[in-house]
Each structure stands twice: as structure tokens, then as C-alpha cells.
Amino acid sequence: MARSTQLVARRVRQTVGGFSNGVGVLGAIARHAVTGSPAEIEYHTRDGVKLVIPNEAGARVPVYEILVExxxxxxxxxxxxxxxxxxxxxxxxxxxxxxxxxxxxxxxxxxxxxxxxxxxxxxxxxxxxxxxxxxxxxxxxxxxxxxxxxxxxxxxxxxxxxxxxxxxxxxxxxxxxxxxxxxxxxxxxxxxxxxxxxxxxxxxxxxxxxxxxxxxxxxxxxxxxxxxxxxxxxxxxxxxxxxxxxxxxxxxxxxxxxxxxxxxxxxxxxxxxxx
Structure with a gap:
């Protein structure tokens, strides 16, 4: 449980710090967890790179590994x-x-x-x-x-x-x-x-x-x-x-x-x- 909480906290920090639309991304992830939508999510890095992906955990992980980490x-x-x-x-x-x-x-x-x-x-x-x-x-x-x-x-x-x-x-x-x-x-x-x-x-x-x-x-x-x-x-x-x-x-x-x-x-x- 502690490890899961730490990962969530790290992802929140990375989302807000790494993406110019980070607050909106967090909202889209939260809504998807409850309602199943939006089906897709778009990330905008602070140096101008844009990515649209399925709003699923398995698709989101590489975005953080490559563009933030x-x-x-x-x-x-x-x-x-x-x-x-x-x-x-x-x-x-x-x-x-x-x-x-x-x-x-x-x-x-x-x-x-x-x-x-x-x-x-x-x-x-x-x-x-x-x-x-x-x-x-x-x-x-x-x-x-x-x-x-x-x-x-x-x-x-x-x-x-x-x-x-x-x-x-x-x-x-x-x-x-x-x-x-x-x-x-x-x-x-x-x-x-x-x-x-x-x-x-x-x-x-x-x-x-x-x-x-x-x-x-x-x-x-x-x-x-x-x-x-x-x-x-x-x-x-x-x-x-x-x-x-x-x-x-x-x-x-x-x-x-x-x-x-x-x-x-x-x-x-x-x-x-x-x-």
C-alpha cells in the first residue's frame, strides 16, 4: 500500500512538473477511473512535444519513463x-x-x-x-x-x-x-x-x-x-x-x-x- 501511494504521489509530481497541461491530464485520469472516459488523453511537454494515447495505465507508463524520466x-x-x-x-x-x-x-x-x-x-x-x-x-x-x-x-x-x-x-x-x-x-x-x-x-x-x-x-x-x-x-x-x-x-x-x-x-x- 505504501509503495502504491508513493507511486501515485510521484506520478502527480511528474505530471504537474513535466507537462504544461498537467492539471488537465490529472483530471482526465481521475475521471476515467470513475466513469471510463475520456477514452484518450493528450500530453503536452514543456518543450513542445505532444502525445495522444489511450487513457489506460499500460499506455501511460512509457510516456513518463521516456518524456519525464x-x-x-x-x-x-x-x-x-x-x-x-x-x-x-x-x-x-x-x-x-x-x-x-x-x-x-x-x-x-x-x-x-x-x-x-x-x-x-x-x-x-x-x-x-x-x-x-x-x-x-x-x-x-x-x-x-x-x-x-x-x-x-x-x-x-x-x-x-x-x-x-x-x-x-x-x-x-x-x-x-x-x-x-x-x-x-x-x-x-x-x-x-x-x-x-x-x-x-x-x-x-x-x-x-x-x-x-x-x-x-x-x-x-x-x-x-x-x-x-x-x-x-x-x-x-x-x-x-x-x-x-x-x-x-x-x-x-x-x-x-x-x-x-x-x-x-x-x-x-x-x-x-x-x-
Whole structure:
């Protein structure tokens, strides 16, 4: 109970401090808890980024993690990167990272991949909401080692659990989606991505380990969430990236087999810890 109360208090502080329409957001969340409406909610960050999402807890969490808590350390990822960088966002969800990266790098191209058909609709809407249609390219596609199809769990409502991680659960809603190869995603703009972010609820092992280390030669920085998938471990990913010339500069385990890692080709200092 105490932990739940602390989380609520923290979210209230983050909402009021992190969003210019924070008071209205809190009201919409409170009304939804009682009446079930409004069905959607819109966030406005104080630096101009806008996001519309389902007014559900599972969809709201990434908004706070990425836009308020800066979970992926966007400052470090973009520091010293070429002004016209190519950014690859795999597991783009509703577009929090994609639109924030595009706002941070106004000459960059961002290619965003979201496998869930229900979630990708919000990705498209948020790209348009921020006027980034010409630079941010949303794709309702999965990414795999080889092109084909991928079966994922899709709970709807932009759930953060959509992906391959929960396919063994009873009565899980499933959908089969088209997939592009990791190599194609890395080179979709005609030259290599400079920055790669991956958060795919278990899909990271197939797409990374099944690719060729040489395909990553142009990538400067990577941030990825890795998951507890039977038969796989972080050690495999680290060994692959070492062969690809990318060194781990920071890693933050959250729980058994789950964590975040930052890798770089040329910066060994690593991202500053979150306050």
C-alpha cells in the first residue's frame, strides 16, 4: 500500500512538473477511473512535444519513463551526433522516443517500427500531431533477423506488454504481422542508422543475434532493453555487439534477466545516471 501511494504521489509530481497541461491530464485520469472516459488523453511537454494515447495505465507508463524520466538518456544518445543523423526506433510504441528524438535533432530522419497494429495507429497520429511527417517515418512492421512474419501478443490499448514475451500465457490475444529484416531496418534510408533504440518485449534476441555484425558498422550508439527470454541471456547480446565494434558503456539490470544497456562505438564515458 505504501509503495502504491508513493507511486501515485510521484506520478502527480511528474505530471504537474513535466507537462504544461498537467492539471488537465490529472483530471482526465481521475475521471476515467470513475466513469471510463475520456477514452484518450493528450500530453503536452514543456518543450513542445505532444502525445495522444489511450487513457489506460499500460499506455501511460512509457510516456513518463521516456518524456519525464528520460529512461533512454536522449542527451547522451544525441551528443556529438551528426546534425542529419539517422535514428532507428524499433518497438516505437506510440512514438514517445521517435518524436522526442526528432525534436532534439531537427535535421534528423527517424524510422520507427511498431509491430502492434493497434499501437501503430497512435504512432502515426503522434507523428502528424507534432508536424514531423516529412522526417519521421512510422511503420506498422516487426523487425526480425530475416524478413517474413512474426506472431506477437497484442492486448490492444497501446499496452506495453505487446510483443513475443507473453505468447506462452493462457488465452493471450495474438496477431501475425509482416516483418522486415534487421539489415533492411538499419539501412532503410539508404545509409546506416547512427542511433538505434530497441525495446521489443523479447524480440531483441532474434533480430540482433540473427543479423550480421558487419551490418552495424555505421551505428554509433545503441540503447536497448533486454528481457528474460528462455534460452537467451544478455551475455549473448554483449558478445554480438563486441564483434560489431560496439562497447557497453553502461548497463542497468532491473530484475532477473531484465535491464537496459547503452553501447557506443566511440564514447566510453557512458550516459550520466538519472537523478
Amino acid at each position: 528520460d529512461e533512454y538518456r536522449l542527451d547522451w544518445l544525441t551528443a556529438g551526433i551528426r546534425a542529419d543523423a539517422n535514428v532507428l526506433d524499433i518497438g516505437a510504441h506510440v512514438g514517445c522516443f521517435s518524436v522526442a528524438a526528432a525534436a532534439r535533432l531537427p535535421r534528423a530522419r527517424v524510422d520507427s517500427y511498431e509491430a502492434s497494429p493497434t499501437t501503430s495507429g497512435y504512432l502515426t497520429r503522434n507523428i502528424q500531431l507534432n508536424g514531423q511527417d516529412g522526417r519521421v517515418h512510422g511503420n506498422n512492421l516487426a523487425v526480425r533477423a530475416e524478413a517474413g512474419t512474426l506472431e506477437i501478443a497484442d492486448y490492444g490499448a497501446a499496452s506495453g506488454h505487446n510483443g513475443v514475451l507473453h505468447l506462452d500465457e493462457v488465452d493471450v490475444p495474438r496477431v501475425t504481422v509482416p516483418a522486415v529484416s534487421m539489415r533492411e531496418a538499419l539501412m532503410v534510408s539508404g545509409r546506416s542508422a547512427d542511433i538505434v533504440k530497441i525495446d521489443t518485449e523479447g524480440g531483441e534476441y532474434d533480430m540482433v543475434l540473427g543479423s550480421d555484425p558487419a551490418d552495424w558498422a555505421g551505428v554509433s550508439r545503441v540503447v536497448m532493453e533486454y528481457h528474460n527470454l528462455p534460452g537467451h541471456s544478455w551475455d549473448e547480446l554483449e558478445e554480438f555487439f563486441t564483434r560489431a565494434g560496439l562497447k557497453v558503456v553502461d548497463r542497468r539490470p532491473y530484475s532477473d534477466g531484465l535491464g537496459l544497456a547503452w553501447l557506443s562505438r566511440d564514447d566510453e564515458s557512458g550516459p550520466a545516471p538519472r537523478s
